[in-house]
Amino acid sequence: MFGILCGLLFLLQLLWSCFFAATLLVSLVRLFCRFLGERGLQISEFVCSYALKLVQLNILSYAQKIAGLRVVLYGDRVQEGEGSFLVISNHQSWLDTIILTLVLLKQYPGAFCRYIGKKSIGYIPLLGWMCLQTGALVSLSRKWIHDKGRLEQELERLRRLPGDFWVMTYPEGTRFSWVKKAVSLDYAKKNDLPGFNNVLVPRFKGFFACVQLLRSRLSFVYNATLIYEGGEDELGVSRINLAKVFFLRRDAPEEAFPSQRQLFPVAHVVLEKIPIDKVPFEEESCRDFLMTLFERKEKLIQRFKEDGSLSDKSLAVNLGLPFTQVFEGTLVLWIISLVGFFICWFSVVELGNFIHSFTNNSRIRV
Template identity: 25%
Template sequence: MDKADTKRHPHWTRITGYILFLINNVMGMLSVVVYLHSVRWALPAVVMVGTAPFFVGLWGGIRLVTSILPRGCYRKADDFLYTIYQRMTIFFFYKVSGVEILAYGDTDILKKKENAIFICNHQNTVDWMIANYLAIHQGSLGHIRYILKDGLRFLPFYGPYFKQHGCAYVKRGGKFNQEKLKKDISVIRINKEPIWLVIFPEGTRYNPELPQVIERSKAFARDQGFKELENVLSPRTKAVQTCIEELAGHVDVLYDITIAYSNTKDSSGHRKVAPPMTDFLLGRVPQLHLNLERIPLENVPKEEDKLRRWLHSLYEKKDRMMTDFYSDNVNLPCTGRFPGVPKQITFTYLQTLPSVIFLAASTGLILASSEGRIAFGKYCLFGTLGGWVWMALRS
């Protein structure tokens, strides 16, 4: 439209301008929506991390009040508080993520409450949630303790809290201190505390993009005279053996859990890296497959050499299941799943949402005023520094 036409038809110029303005704004809004959708994991992360200082502060109050009472009172209160926080994590990692959890094998373990050592293959930063998914159905959520790598002890708030909750920090390889682990674990047996002790025997995550780690695992198997593993890493025995020895007579069973995440094969059929927390919260893992095996502790070898062979045989079984899971052979019955008929694990809003509301609302009330925000900031700063000093002295 030339200048003459513009003068003769001014209304068309205005209409065209309005249309272009509208298109521009719609496109801008769509860009914002797409961006918010791509970072929707941030809200759960902010809530979980942001409520941690309040949670630890509440624990400190409980610790102070129960200091004059028998130890059992403190332990029950701490386990109850831990249950509240972990119910919140289940809300985000189940309700928000939309994942379908399918359990195979000995699913009856969900019905009977018992003390257990819990071992599983390790792939990503979501693996720790598996114990939550299962323990809550036993009423054992607050009893979960972890054997953690030593570097995690300096995580602000979480590191010191996990230490007092009964978790143990261990160093890898030649720096492993067996006597220190015995001391940490023996407290559970001496005080007869209910326990789900979670151990990742591989010691690090299986990552198909780190072939050097996989090769070290195979070399370790060869040195021991064991079969090389392709889809899991060779397990290490020392931490498992120490925990079995120290908890004998107190722990009833060993739970052997195999974990596989759906949507972890690329277009060429090769296995991808297991999804990080962000992808999980974004709903990029439609299904989570869990094979459960309940093994009475009396059936687990106690001698080191026999235990080493027995544990490696468990991981050979895991390796076969994982290999079939990732196979492109359509004739295999277990491609993309585990053997047997799966049982779906579900959670209600009543089980999880009240914890979210309590922790988020309590933290929100503190942050609602400028005085509260200043106090909260100082508490986070000095609480973090104090936690680092405390953990350094305890190491």
């Protein structure tokens, strides 16, 4: 009950913040920046990015400090100032984006972010709505004939940004489950592709478009593999999900007995940094390259299922946000939300006074 109460209170304050800080103020800034030309577009992009970042930090702070989410990181680190990069990941849960955002914001907080995903993601309350409002979500219909032009337009806009950025995408196109695995294996068999038991056959066109259009700006491609403790349910879906993180409170997971570890939300993330000049530019070679990356994911996940390990050494056993980022995601976001609230309140009062004055003047004339 305590976890449910905490989750509901968190969602209410997040709704408040999203409306007054990330929607009202962002809309006003974007409207004002339209009159400033190219410089105004850059300011608008920065404001939208920072508003989204504050909301992301707010969500991550709650997930870690209240819900007890733990992230174990392996492989390569993201270095701040190393340039822009593309992140490709397997897709197991709605929680995947939150986990990867934590990893990237922790290590490179100053970069612009973009997510490439299904149009339905924009309908997710709060976070999906925020991503659409700030332009961070490049939403696709999963029909390439319709998506190609929109994706090229958004990537060209991203390529012109003055600062570094990262783009996150899930080439599988959907979350893993036993039903989707059967469809994926059938597709692999018909197209003479390798079949996987722990990931789905990746879709190639979106990845290739990103490599083609952003190649001049990209420094690296990060191959991210996500694995959750707790196994999968009878449908093959990860037992760790958004509801368990945001509505079940966990205390001191690192002090738990081994038999209790499955109760705590623990995610393992393996990052593999690949220089962009190692990514083939030709279509067929690039397709083979992507399949090779997913073969590595398949082996990592299978290894974890068999012996519960990924690597002899982890970079961070409990990757957490520093105090400055927690401060931004709580107090700074609330201060900005209050400013937006008072602007809204003042506007409503002034509008009411104007209507009242206009009505009185009309009666006097009559």
